[in-house]
Amino acid sequence: MNRWIILLVLPLFLVDCSNKKKGMLLLPFLGLGDGSTQANTTSTNTGDGTFTVVGLETTDPSQVTSPDTNQGTGGDTSNSDSSVVTPTPAPAAPTPAPTTVNNETTTNVVDQTNGGDFNFETNITVPVTVVVENESGPVVNAPVTVTESVTTGEPNVVGVGTTDGNGSATIPISVPPTVVSVDITIVGVNPTTGEVVEIVGSAPVQQPATGDNSEGTVVVAPVVNVDTTNFQPVNGCVQAVDSDCDGIANNYDEFPDDPSLAAIARSGRYTIAFEDLFPSAGDADLNDHSTVFSTEMDKTPANKVKTIRGTYTHVAKGAGYNHELRLSLDVPTNANVQISYVDGNGNPWNGCASAPKYTANAAGDCTGGTLTSAQLKRGVLILPSSDKTLFGKKNAPSAGSTFTINDFVRGVTAQVTITFEEPVDLNATKNLVGGHLNYFLAINQKTDGVFRQIFRPGYFKDAKGKDAFLDKNGFPWAIIVPGVFNHPTEGADIRKPSTSGYIFFNSWMHSNGVAHKDWYLHIDQIPAPNRPSYVVRVSDFYTDNGFTAYLIKAVRKNALEVSASLIVVGAALGFLMKRRMGNPKAA
Ligand SMILES: [Ca+2]
Ligand SMILES: [Ca+2]
Ligand SMILES: [Ca+2]
Secondary structure: OOOOOOOOOHHHHHHHHHHHHHHHOOHHHHOOOOOOOOOOEEEEEOOOOOOEEEEOOOOOHHHOOOHHHHOOOOOHHHHOOOOOOOOOOOOOOOOOOOOEEEEEEEEEEOOOOOOOOOOOOOOEEEEEEEEEEEOOEEOOOOEEEEEEOOOOOOOEEEEEEEOOOOOEEEEEEEEOOOOOEEEEEEEEEOOOOOOEEEEEEEEEOEEEOOHHHOOOEEEEEEEEEEEEEOOEEOOOOOOOOOOOOOOOOOOOOOOOOOOOOOEEEEEEEEEEEEOOOOOOOOOOOOOOEEEEEEEEEEEOOOOOEEEEEEEEEEEEOOOOOOEEEEEEOOOOOOEEEEEEEEOOOOOEOOOOOOOOOOOOOOOOOOOOEEEOHHHHHHOEEEEOOHHHHOOOOOOOOOOOOOOOOOOOOOOOEEEEEEEEEEEEOOOOOOOOEOOEOEEEEEEEEEEOOEEEEEEOOOOOEOOOOOEOOEOOOOOEOEEEEEOOOOOEOOOOOOOOOOOOOEOOHHHHHHOOOOOOOOHHHOEOOOOOOOOOOOEOOHHHHOOOOOOOHHHOOOOOOOHHHHHHOOOOOOHHHHHHHHHHOOOOOOO
16 A cells, blocks of 8 residues: 555545535526426526536556556456455556536426425425536446535535436435525546546525515526546445445445445424314414424435434423324335433433323334334324323413513423334335425324324325315415424414514415525514514523434534545556446446
8 A cells, every 4th residue: 555645635625615615605696597486497507617526535646557558358347356456557657637527507496385285395305416427428326415514514415326327316305495505526536547536516406586576586406417527436346435335435425334324314403383273274373282303314325214313302282182293104114113202301201101192003102113114104103192291381372471491391302213124215105295204293182083183284185186284275284494493472373464473474475485485584573562472482492402412413423534534546446447437337
């Protein structure tokens, strides 16, 4: 190894990234979206210069060998030991050439309105498509990573994928509405220098709306065409950059020694809030059952999910009914479920077993265990009966009454780990709306002898093809809000200007989510003298503790160590890659 110059280029890499991200923020507003909310409207943004090449290592040019002198017979690589890269003698002068890249990004406006029934999802959900070509045609098996850095200030992996036979990878993502563009990276090798390079850039996921709703943004699905020279994927196994040979370079692999796993998708914190009068419309105070939660998903290189971890804290029960929170998973495999509970002080809570249950024939309630596919679909119990989990309190005062941190009660926190026997594609069956799993409420009220269940919009349609969980006014019985939601005071209709603590909620609703996507950030801004607050300031009362903070930890915790361990990959690697270009194989 001492033949190769070892350069640690992490500082350079970070500088490049931060520069890139500054420029990126402007990108969406250079776009040309037509502002309609119809799907499949296309605009083209020739994003020349948006995508750049970052060298992850530098190779001493004198070590580079000529491709011509080491040409193997075609297709002979299948028997070679791909786990070992042997430096090859250098009989001829090299002709090192830089990796170059041009790109063109096309955007399609995406209908976020649930097929015409606006479903009150605050997150935006889009497919991100990346198409990579080099001088020989499509680049197959290139690992593509999509990240965003707005939510936590650090890159958070929101999707991974690998280019197919057409050089294309389409990666579905869901991000909070504060994210207007995502970062895309493609790691590969410059075959003439042996340098490991990363093609980095960004793509818009929102563009300014025009026309009637010009104050907001429309959601766009980007298609990024990357045209590159001297770039090919790290096919096979190059352990210097991909220790576990799973095709995901170490600096993006959160499980660098586990080929079955690639990334942890972290949701960040959200709140799910329910109305419970289904099938009647409620009072739209969205405080009948409210839970603050975060999830993590361990993903395979193919974007399948092996493990879901979640933490769920009950924070409101502005209702007379009692309810239990469950998670329905429509997957073709069994799963091991682990669940534990702590009370508001962080002490173990043992009240689950004795709490009444409102879902028949469920398995694993309170104890977990191995659940079958059918049992997972019926519903994993997250939080049992709500009269127990908030200790008889409601956290739902009426407007104008005094409610301080001393009045706030922190409910039970459930910690749940679900490990599938086989990794599952949550997008193949309908398990995600707005990027969130299918949580539902079962309540202690029966219709035709069966306890009623309340789902979020987007999952079920009625016989007429309308969303079954939007009331006659088109209002949902459940919403999920980024962060800690300050739910309305008891009986305060969030839609009515006279009783809403959210000045922009109506604008967001009536524009089908185009205007004021961040309505939930603007509380009590309706100017009127002596007007009481119409929200309960849970965000002021709710503090992290060890039990709820553990999923909010810094992302890419191993980024420093694995980046610092990246070493030069020599000219031999360049040869190896060149020879394999003709018959790429899945890593
Ligand atoms: Ca790897
Ligand atoms: Ca791995
Ligand atoms: Ca209520």
